[in-house]
Amino acid sequence: MNSSEIKNKATQNLEIIKNIPIDLSKEILKNPETGYKEFKTSKKIFDTLKTFELNVEDGIAITGLKTTIQGSKPGPNIAILGELDGLPVPDHPFEDKMTHAAHACGHHIQIGNMLASLIALNSKEILDNLSGSITFMAVPAEEYVEIEWRNLQRNNGEFEFLGGKQEFIKLGAFDDIDISMMTHARKSLKGFGYGGTGNGLIAKFIKFHGKTSHAGGDPHLGINALNAANIAMSAIHANRETFEDENHIRIHPIITHGGAVVNQIPDLVKIETFVRGASIDAIKDANYKVDKCLKAGALSVGGEVEITTLPGYLPIFNDSNLSSLYKENLDIFYDQDQIEKINHGGGSTDMGDLAHLMPIIHPYVGGANDGSHHTKEFLIDDYNLPVIEAGKMMAFTVIDLLANNAERANKIIKEHKRKLSKSQYLRLLRDISSNDTYNFND
Ligand SMILES: [Zn+2]
Ligand SMILES: [Zn+2]
Incomplete structure (x- = not known):
């Protein structure tokens, strides 16, 4: 099969059971949990992945999960990520009344679009045409909140880093990954946003x-x-x-x-x-x-x-070759007024940490209302675009990367200039950590 035939098959795979990732997203919305406490969320994803008869590694960095599907020939390992956590937003319509956790950043749709990509790609006809593997990761604690509690856990040795991807990196969960990608929700977007940098x-x-x-x-x-x-x-x-x-x-x-x-x-x-x-x-x-x-x-x-x-x-930037490849699919399947180039953003994400270690993209998808992220106004109105369509665009990107003996993935990996090795990265983070007391009592 050529790439467009593989993509057609991926679309068919997804369309028949597209209710599964949408329903999972809605279930997670109704059961929000904050970082490193996403036990119910993790269990729901584990159970869902198990219905596809996959081997799932769980309990990574407390609540994280990972599963891999293999192409027919060896090649690069592409990770598609989703984030498990909400953040405390009292009075959000879907808050947990006890903890005030809420999905006010749209991470519940990321789990949905990660699963949608998996469903799209996970069939013999498709994998037979791909060289390499695809790893799906549900990662804890992206929102950098509850600092005092997390610092206490850190001092107790539960984890070292407050961000889930950072802890995944330290634990070696990214050691066998060559490229990482995830699609984040974004307010006021008609379709998709690509590229951009962030603080x-x-x-x-x-x-x-x-x-x-x-x-x-x-x-x-x-x-x-x-x-x-x-x-x-x-x-x-x-x-x-x-x-x-x-x-x-x-x-x-x-x-x-x-x-x-x-x-x-x-x-x-x-x-x-x-x-x-x-x-x-x-x-x-x-x-x-x-x-x-x-x-x-x-x-x-x-x-x-x-x-x-x-x-x-760390500040985030997208690999320009990988971003161009992703945009090729947007250009084919969407009108130009639904495709937006992202500029610099004042927010931060631990995808920035991964950007220093390997080629990444962190595109955005609409479907949300105009409410500011992290407020009680932020809600997803339309689930098809951020779950099904976003999952499809990632699956298509994987097909482009790994078809034809993974020619395009290998080129992107070869041309990528890594900013930090894993040990340099860990040293940088550890050097920033300090605790000092200054006493000016007379
Ligand atoms: Zn977010
Ligand atoms: Zn956020």
């Missing part, structure tokens, strides 16, 4: 320590940790004019604990923040400035600041 991030968890005293009677005896935190945040704002536009620096702290009771000088204030930027150097530079601001806050009141810095995600 990386460093995460920080900060504690200002002061001294408590009666807020009305004895404020002079206290050391006000909230004042220290306010001065630190003002100092961060004062640095914004020093950030250059092309570095896309974003620093957005929140106070997660601002004091105990109002008639007491606060002796403990906790802050979480991300320091985001378009390059590793720019993020490190901004992070250095943030640390100075945090110390300045503590210094100004004579208090103490404990700064925990955690490796976040």
